[in-house]
Amino acid sequence: MIVYILCFVLFLVGIYGAITKRDLIKIILSISILGYSVNLLFILFAYRSESIYPILSKGKEILPMVDPLPQALVLTSIVIELGTTAMLVALAVRLFEKYKTFDITQIRRLKG
Amino acid sequence: MHKHEGMTLIVKTVTRISVWMILLYGTYIVFHGHLSPGGGFAGGVIIALALLNVLLAYGRNFVTEWLSIKFLHGLESLAASFFVIIGILGMVYVGYFLGNYLSKGELFNLLSAGTILPLNIVIGIKVGTSLFIVIWFLSELKIDKGE
Amino acid sequence: MILPYYIIIPLLTAFIISLIAGKKDIYAIWLSFIATTALLILSIYSLLTSKHETITYTMSGWKIPFGIVLVQDALTSFTLVTVNIIAFTAILFSINYIRYLSSDWKYYALFMLLLTGMNGVVVTGDLFNLYVLMEIALFAAFALVAYGSRAEEFEAAFKYAVMGSISSFMILLGIAVTYSATSYLTMAKVAEVLPLVDKKVVFWVGALFIAGFSLKAASIPFHSWLPDAHSSAPAPISAMLSGVLIKALGIYVLLRIFYNVLDAPEIFLKAFLVLGTISILIGVFLAIGQWDFKRLLAYHSISQIGYILLGIGIGTPLGILGAVFHLLNHAIFKGLLFLNSGAVEIALGTRDLRKMGNLSKILPVTSQTSLIASLSISGIPPFNGFFSKLIIIIAAIEANLPWYAFFGIIGSLLTLASFMKVQRYGFKAENVIEVASNKIDWRMNLAMILLAALCILTSMMVIPGIREVTLDPVVSVVANKTEYIKLVLGGLNEN
Secondary structure, three states: OHHHHHHHHHHHHHHHHHHHOOEHHHHHHHHHHHHHHHHHHHHHHHOOOOOEOOOOOOOOOOOOEOOHHHHHHHHHHHHHHHHHHHHHHHHHHHHHHHHOOOEHHHOOOOOO | OOOOOOOOHHHHHHHHHHHHHHHHHHHHHHHOOOOOOOOHHHHHHHHHHHHHHHHHHHOHHHHHHHOOHHHHHHHHHHHHHHHHHHHHHHHHHOOOOOOOOOOOOOOOOOOOOOOHHHHHHHHHHHHHHHHHHHHHHHHHOOOOOOO | OOOOHHHHHHHHHHHHHHHOOOOOHHHHHHHHHHHHHHHHHHHHHHHHHOOOOOEEEEHHHOOOOOOOEEEEOHHHHHHHHHHHHHHHHHHHHHHHHHHHOOOOHHHHHHHHHHHHHHHHHHHEOEHHHHHHHHHHHHHHHHHHHOOOOOHHHHHHHHHHHHHHHHHHHHHHHHHHHHHHHHOOOEHHHHHHHHHHOOHHHHHHHHHHHHHHHHHHHOOHHHOOOHHHHHHHOOHHHHHHHHHHHHHHHHHHHHHHHHHHHOOOOHHHHHHHHHHHHHHHHHHHHHHHOOOEHHHHHHHHHHHHHHHHHHHHHHOOHHHHHHHHHHHHHHHHHHHHHHHHHHHHHHHHOOOEHHHOOOHHHHOHHHHHHHHHHHHHHOOOOOOHHHHHHHHHHHHHHHOOOHHHHHHHHHHHHHHHHHHHHHHHHHHOOOOOOOOOOOOOOHHHHHHHHHHHHHHHHHHHHHOHHHHHHHOHHHHHHHHOOOHHHHHHHOOOOOO
């Protein structure tokens, strides 16, 4: 039980960082943490006690396996996270070019 | 040519030898996606990292001459289109999008598992080129020191 | 068999456009024009021929609980038509508009990816597939918001990307909890198993989904990204984002998940009522003080989304009818208003209402169509906005919620005031402005006239004979709640 709660704490850490931090790069890192916590939770949900990895190879006897579907989902979700991070980094670099700062309190041309 | 660019001679020499091995390993991962862990995405990332190695060691100008970015871009779009076309061929042959119409072969053979192998190859090319292009474009931006 | 084409056509078009990059832009324009036209024709054809049956399509032939399934019922067809009408007019408008920004193929490729994501979210019947397609639409939207490469646009896009990612991960967490509780990802199967598990799970899943999808739909406590993102994007993209993206990704999914999968628990309907009412009032109050035309329209999107949420929250068939009808109407008139703002922006070079004027001479079509759209959004009969708002307010009174009806009327009056301001200071002002040449070509005018005509035509949908074939099947899909399970898993109409 404790691992699930720790996972959720990691999720909250990510949200806390994304909301309160003032540095663009720290915000991006917080969002990555958010993604990792969800992936970790997915893998934990797939865990079955006393079972092995779900890969069939030559000459291996078939034993109880952990649920393979969440692992496939996590792979997809990692790809999407890669895209998110690349997009955010590209936007952050462009913002730095325009404003010469990573501090979001100084990036404030839109108001109202 | 660009002697002053990139890292030291040691790094350049090591990179020159190792990049081909990394590329080969990436290709291996792509081709064995249906037999062992890995597959198109993982192998594609390894391919992109091999190219990134060259970018770091030799600098941006060398890579721009060595690899045509325009060609990589074309390859990426072609691979993406091929993915959809393989899917549509599934509709033609078995009536379902991405349906399997190739022979499933024998278990643990390289040429088995129907359309998974071609799809893996296409994804490997797509991920390898597009990830490298993303890094290449990010390295293009010149950043002056902020306050 | 038509179902996968809603995803294949725009996806393949996007890749082919990027393949022939560097050649002439005219290819990209033609390809995307052909693709949107084909999608529009397909969606209208399937709306007319489906006879409101539920059609399922299994991807690569895997049977239902194992593979990805695409589902088409009346709600799907209805939303698809809405999405594709706006996409068609937006492409028609972009052909000339985008030349004034920076004309290239990237715009069209991203537009097609945006369309792929939205069509995909609407047709899919699988929770995780919904998440993936939603992310495709969002990435394209982030890039398109930043398309103009100005500092404000990057700022808006970054804000949108951060908020969008947080909400996406909340949704993913909700999907993870759903999967662990039910061991299924197909929505119909989830709905079947969910009544058997602990009630707390339903509460947690619902809370995560309501946070995630309300952020996508930009109801009030989660709205902060919308005015920036929607006012910074190029005008046709604002029309897409405000007109259909927040509905396909927000409202449609809320309807599908909370009614068809979670069986509309009472506590969440109350949450929709409160969120909707707050959105109506605060959205319109924030809008009324704006002088930037596009920003004003963006705040009105929040307020109009509030009406839809109010209709969903009432939960009676009449309330749902109002919500679904307002979904279509808002897409049409808000799309039209954003196209108007784009036309004004390229003709005068400003979005400030105080600097506009004399527009009925310079841009006769734009000013006439904007008048129609303004009357429509502020709820003046015989335009479509009047009927949908009236239905929602009557539904609120019938459901014994008089205060919500009262707030709805207040919101509508304030909307009228705010659009009188737009017409008075913007389109009918007496500033004399000289414009060298007319930059609005016939395609932009045609797009605006089409939407203006639809503003009047869609109000015909309340006539009983027409309502029974267009809106009532949609309402029955939503109001019958978990009837959806039987329709999807029945396997009778599988093809």
